[in-house]
Amino acid sequence: MFKIFIKTAVMVLLAAVLFASCKKNDYYYDTGVHAAEYNGTILSYLKSKPVYFDTLTKVINIAGMNDVFEKENVTFFAPTSSTIYKSLNRLNTYLKLNGRDTVSQLTQIKPSVWKETLSMYVFKGTSRLKDYPQIDTLSLLAFPGQGYTSYQGRTMNIGVLYRDAGGVKYAGYRQLILSFIPDYANPRVGLVNVPIASSDIAPTNGIVHVLVQNKHNFGFNTDRFINTAVSSGILPPTP
Secondary structure, eight states: OHHHHHHHHHHHHHHHHHHHHHHHHHHHHOOSEEEEEOSSOHHHHHHTOHHHHHHHHHHHHHTTOHHHHHHSOEEEEEOOHHHHHHHHHHHHHHHHHTTOOOOOSGGGSOHHHHHHHHGGGEEESOOOGGGSOEEOTTOTTTOBOEEEEOTTSOEEEEEEEEOOBTTBTTOSOEEEEEEEOSOTTSTTSSOEEEEEEEEEEEOTTEEEEEEOSTTOOTTSSHHHHHHHHHHHOOOOOOO
16 A cells, blocks of 8 residues: 555656646747736746746846836847847857957946847737738748837837648648848848747736747847947946
């Protein structure tokens, strides 16, 4: 009887662990829709998920954008903290190669740089997946998505990718895509496409769509982020 009890307990514990792992995986890598209500602001939501957004919330604070995510009604395509560190690592590699001191603190990059970059992920008003047009990254002439003006005025392309299913084109699940447009003269050329991992998360003052981390570096174009940070001037670390 005791052995049976132990075996049952182990199986229950294992199931609980697997369930927890699946929930985290679903949130982080999910390619479908996670309809989620959150009783708090966008900033509060981000702070409630420190595993994913602890560095992001620090960047928001440095950029002086706390009120945007606390008081304004916006749609936010949230980059995870790891995407920020990927861009910082690239910046430090550039600085090392040029014989310069590297960045060890987020505050060494000027607030204006953080704000300009972060604003590309923010759009005024509330928009869910259903509100965006179709995009086909292999056939942009047919389904180009649509240009939307971000918080500080840069046009970004947003669309919904319709996956195939059972051999039927466009019959599968739908996934949001946020795209950086390198050249406005050729808006369909060289798009930097970033898929959304979880869409339609609904805090009280807007919508959050979480970007997939392993296919994205903060700022979309890392060289552009590096050039902006360096040309603006890297600050010395605070004691």
